[in-house]
Amino acid sequence: MSMVITIKQALSQAQRLQGVSEGWRLESEILLAHVLNCERETLFAWPAQELSRQQADAYQNMMQRRERGEPIAYITGKKAFWDFELKVNPQVLIPRPETELLVETAINLLQPKCSAALRLADLGTGSGAIALALARHRKHWRITAVDISPQALALAAENAQLLQVENIEFCESSWCDGLDARAYDLVAANPPYVAVGDRHLQQGDLRFEPSIALAAEASGLSHLQEIVKKCRKILKKEAWLLLEHGFDQKQAVSNLLRDAGYSNISCAVDLAGVDRLTCAQSPG
Numbered sequence: 001m002s003m004v005i006t007i008k009q010a011l012s013q014a015q016r017l018q019g020v021s022e023g024w025r026l027e028s029e030i031l032l033a034h035v036l037n038c039e040r041e042t043l044f045a046w047p048a049q050e051l052s053r054q055q056a057d058a059y060q061n062m063m064q065r066r067e068r069g070e071p072i073a074y075i076t077g078k079k080a081f082w083d084f085e086l087k088v089n090p091q092v093l094i095p096r097p098e099t100e101l102l103v104e105t106a107i108n109l110l111q112p113k114c115s116a117a118l119r120l121a122d123l124g125t126g127s128g129a130i131a132l133a134l135a136r137h138r139k140h141w142r143i144t145a146v147d148i149s150p151q152a153l154a155l156a157a158e159n160a161q162l163l164q165v166e167n168i169e170f171c172e173s174s175w176c177d178g179l180d181a182r183a184y185d186l187v188a189a190n191p192p193y194v195a196v197g198d199r200h201l202q203q204g205d206l207r208f209e210p211s212i213a214l215a216a217e218a219s220g221l222s223h224l225q226e227i228v229k230k231c232r233k234i235l236k237k238e239a240w241l242l243l244e245h246g247f248d249q250k251q252a253v254s255n256l257l258r259d260a261g262y263s264n265i266s267c268a269v270d271l272a273g274v275d276r277l278t279c280a281q282s283p284g
């Protein structure tokens, strides 16, 4: 049976997470705030507040899960992205801050014609992060969110409902198969791009994420290759293709695009200074 503990005593257990994460102190605060359904700041305003038995048990359970390495986002079931919060589960990749670069770039590229009724696609939507950010930005844009995983699509659709977003259609498909030809003004994709067998797949959060969302053949390039080729059919002439990729894939992705006839190819670096996003215009 668990003992009665205060907020301060609960937070003093933070060191249990020292072996899992450099942000162990913050992580214990996030977990406790989640259990108590309050803001983190509240924890410091009421250190002597006692947890109910149920809250204490829930906190112990979450600390144990985190000690075993399970990602914080899967334990709490949520993750902040862009200017909103997404529901996440182990069927989808946990949206990364670096993917916000893709959203920001798409919005900037479309700025000159943003009042038009544009059609956009998010290939491999996962939790719906990219599609939802774009759909919320302009309610008159029509977004097609594609994934091969029905579980991911179901969660993305649930996120759209929770955020009251109505301008996304969900499509279970392999990349562009089944999408309208010459219809899209911009296609964004954050496909799996970690090479099968890469040691990073056995480290940190990646161990718990679905391999269908992470790993790709051909040194991580197989899906990028397929998307570059197939998107020529669905993009309008001079429409944009935005591809997130690995830190060492800039040259390979640029070559794929050039060989497929795309123009204005450029690569942007993320906040960590890593080559992360390549954009190009379709030959039409």
Ligand SMILES: C[S@@+](CC[C@H](N)C(=O)[O-])C[C@H]1O[C@@H](n2cnc3c(N)ncnc32)[C@H](O)[C@@H]1O
Binding pocket: 092, 093, 094, 095, 096, 099, 123, 124, 125, 126, 127, 128, 129, 130, 146, 147, 148, 149, 152, 173, 174, 175, 190, 191, 192, 193, 212, 213, 214
């Ligand atoms: C790296 S995750 C990206 C998820 C989300 N867009 C994000 O940025 O957080 C890649 C996604 O591609 C999906 N996927 C993998 N193979 C696919 C395919 N052949 N066609 C469509 N989607 C695919 C996975 O299910 C996964 O949701």
